[in-house]
Amino acid sequence: MAPTFFSFFFCCVVSIYLTLVPFAVANSEGDALYAFKQSLSDPDNVLQSWDATLVSPCTWFHVTCQDNSVTRVDLGNLNLSGHLVPDLGNLHSLQYLELYENNIQGTIPEELGNLQSLISLDLYHNNVSGSIPSSLGNLKNLRFLRLNNNHLTGQIPKSLSTLPNLKVLDVSNNNLCGPIPTSGPFEHIPLDNFENNPRLEGPELLGLVNYDTNCS
Template identity: 35%
Template structure:
């Protein structure tokens, strides 16, 4: 009997010692286990076990705040999960109150709308939901999440219109909604994004109407509005003061403006310019020859005329970059004479 008592005491001591050594907050662990259950217990999350520490490296995609020694879960990376049937985004994610980074990607069987419970994540800074079959509208409740720095909802099945309220987010650096079914115009309120807002990518959607003149106020570095049905003047995205502009893609729209009148005098870091398949007219501006870092250029299938400026990197691009214009000529196209 004495020997049995000693064994029991040893087991109890080991259990107590394990409990003391575990860093994971019990509420966070409970939330994570619920998320696993809500997703049908996918194989990739098999390391999420109730008798192990969720702050240990064994818990796939989970990170805890070790810098401040609070050990609260602050990062959740759910990607490439093989779900046995269609599941929605678990509302139980909202039970991780210290979450700063949420990454959900490449999950074909993830469906349904973005749950309103995500608005409870008052410390969230980076929100990525990409390459899924999540549907519905981009929710208005995002404007309540004042800590957000980046929102990326690329390549889902989202529809509806762009919420004008997004511009009220005071810390936002960029949004990417490429590859969805979003329709309607770009809201004029998008010109009121904060000064540090630099990324606007809305390609491969169903956007219509004119590019708002208010976007001229923004100091954008990366712009991709390609493969929509946008019309009219896009020169508001250029300007002599655009010192941060690095890449701009407006290809495959219905844009009509005089390219020769755009100003790029301070856009010395411009690396990519894609304007193909529009109705752009005028001539190629001479300032393009001064762009030292230009790596890609395509102005084909427009109504451009005149001689391609000589110098800089413009002759390094082949004929396909300039082809199918009204009367564009000069190297690498045939001579103007």
């Protein structure tokens, strides 16, 4: 009798655990997105549905989920201002972060390098400043990285040249400096995607210049 009872008890515990885990994940992702909402100014109330009292963010507008995990955040061209928050790095199933054509300011958090499932990061046409985090070189699934038309400074991190799936990189119209990496995906990225960075040197200078660690 005892083994049967304990087997039944164990099955009940496992069943409850498997039921609760998706809600725990959804809650942590909801907390991350709500922290982002709190950092934003939203004059058109496009984030009105982002209610922290709901169990899951999967019912929120501009959020897409799969298997009860957030996979897309689509906030492009919605008249938002504010800044990115490190909490976004907790969206571990996120594949698309679309924030283009807003008025996002501040820096890109290093924590975005935790988004191992990320395929597309679109921050173009904002007012983002600071450097491009080298942690973005951890995003081995990243295919599209569009950071053009911001106020980014510093070097293009060499870690980006290790991204095996990167197809599109656009950092034009910033204030980047130093040479453009020439290996990995950079071999196939058009030079137009680096234009209008007054202190950025092209790959034709390979072997003639060294990375300037003091450029900013």
